[in-house]
Amino acid sequence: MASATLLKSSFLPKKAEWGTTRQAAAPKPVTVSMVVRASAYADELVKTAKTIASPGRGILAMDESNATCGKRLASIGLENTEANRQAYRTLLVTPPGLGNYISGAILFEETLYQSTVDGKKIVDILVEQGIVPGIKVDKGLVPLVGSNDESWCQGLDGLASREAAYYQQGARFAxxxxxxxxxxxxxxxxxxxxxxxxxxxxxxSQDNGLVPIAEASENMFVKNYSY
Structure with a gap:
């Protein structure tokens, strides 16, 4: 009997409302707050991010692949050898006062493990100048099947183990x-x-101690068009 009374009072319209349409009340929005901590690296990640974003300084992008570096060398008549790439990268990290203007440097994988022509690790030279070493971790664009001739970025496979090794080598952002x-x-x-x-x-990246820089580029140019 109690259930019948509940049904009548809760779901059936009153006699005065017969023939009219009852609108259900809009559901109230639910706000959920969640704090995510980046494991043991949480405090270090915050410190790294603040250093990279320090006022008056910027990020040096020197993450050219070996192939791209070869094009730069070819423009001045030099071969694309490891020794020439080493000399080129030495020039980039050794200008006096570089740390006054640069807060972070994005490196190519070879550069992260490379030394200058004087035998000093490039990572150590950056750190001594207050520059945070970073590393390019994506593996480039490939065609995206089922799309409008678009692409997707590969590199997630094995990323955790690669970034763990990069961290040990001195990288602190990616x-x-x-x-x-x-x-x-x-x-x-x-x-x-x-x-x-x-x-x-x-x-x-955060799980492996690296501050992630997410670069989403928009290709605004039409390569093939007709009128």
Whole structure:
């Protein structure tokens, strides 16, 4: 009997409301607060981020691949050898007072393990100048199947183990670059893939002690067009 009374009072309209439409009350929004701590590296990550973002200084992007570095060397008539790349990178990290203007340096993997022509580790030279060593960790763009001739960024496979090794070598932040093509859509698939990849990269980086820099580039140029 109690259940019947509850049913009548809760769900059946009153006689005066017969023939009218009752609108359900809009659900109240629920706010959920969640604090995520980056394991044992939490305090160090905050310190690193503050150093990189210190006022009046910027980030030096010297993460050219060996192939790109070879193009720069070729422009001045030099071969793309390890010795020439070493000399080129030595010039980048040894100017007097560099640390007054640069807070972080993004390195290519070879550079992270490389020494200058004088035999001093490049990472050590950066740290002595108050510059945080960083590392490019993505593996470049490849075609995204099922999209509008778009791409996705590879490199998540094995990222955790690679970043653990980079941390041991002295890196304290990472960079991952992906591209969203505006002329080709962008398709929902490409946007989701870019966002998912950046999020996974960032989580893995923090778990291994590296501050993640997420670079989402927009390709605004139309390569092929006709009127």
């Amino acid at each position: 960079k991952w670059r992906t591209v969203v093509s505006i002329p080709n859509g962008p398709s929902e698939l490409a946007v989701k893939e870019a966002a998912w990849g950046l999020a996974r990269y960032a989580a893995i």
